[in-house]
Amino acid sequence: MFDRFRDDVRTAMAKDPAAQSTLAVVLTYAGLHAVWIHRLAHAFWERDWNLPARLLSHFARLFTGVEIHPGAEIGERLFIDHGMGTVIGETAVIGDDVHMYHGCTLGGNTMRREKRHPTLEDGVTIGAGATVVGDITIGERASVGAGAVVVNEVPPEATVTGVPAEVVDEPYCESVAADVDIPNNAS
Known part of the structure; x- marks a missing residue:
């Protein structure tokens, strides 16, 4: 557990050039506090202690401005930078x-009790004010603009x-390059 906390603090220090010290990060980073509280709320949720889980997530929202539903699944080293107003379904x-x-x-984009929120794969970056809706996947190391x-x-x-978002940059892909007709300029 303490290794996880250390990883979170190291991540904040690495990803935020304004991070002055480990102590400042531990004491003042609301996104970090929200993730830490979520881990406890999620453990309660997994044990079907839904009311305590919801109360903890409600406290986290009041304390940090970040709302993370206790049912959400969060991997290692999530960094929520300037977390105010962030909502995770x-x-x-x-x-x-x-x-x-x-x-x-x-x-989410449905009222049915099913998978209705996004999946963010490893290394994704989501810009300020971005909205990702529905049971869709944002692929590894993709970026969503502000x-x-x-x-x-x-x-x-x-x-x-953009609104709606469109791909503006995609990595070079050999399968795409194979479909491109490149004229032979050799005489």
Whole structure:
């Protein structure tokens, strides 16, 4: 457990150039506090102690400005930078080494009791104010631009921006290159 806390603090120090000291990070980083409280709330949720889990998540929201449903699954080293206004829904799944900025929403798009929130794979970055809605997957190391509204799958390592979000940068892919007709300029 303490190794996990140390990893979280190291991640904050590495990802935030404004981080002055370990003590300052431990005492003043609301996104970090929200993740730590979520881990306890999630453990309660997994044991079907739903009311204590919801009360803890409610306390975390009041204390940090970050709302993480206790049912959400969060991987290692999630860093929520300037967390105020961030919302992570009940069936969201977040991989390892994800970086989210303030005001992000991982929201649902149905009232049915099913997987209805996004999955963020390892290494994803979500820009400030971005909204990702529905049971969609944001691929490994993809980036979602600030203010984007994402309603469709995002391929690994791609960058999406806009409303609705569209791919603006995708890594070079040999299978795509094979489909491109390159004229032979040799005479």
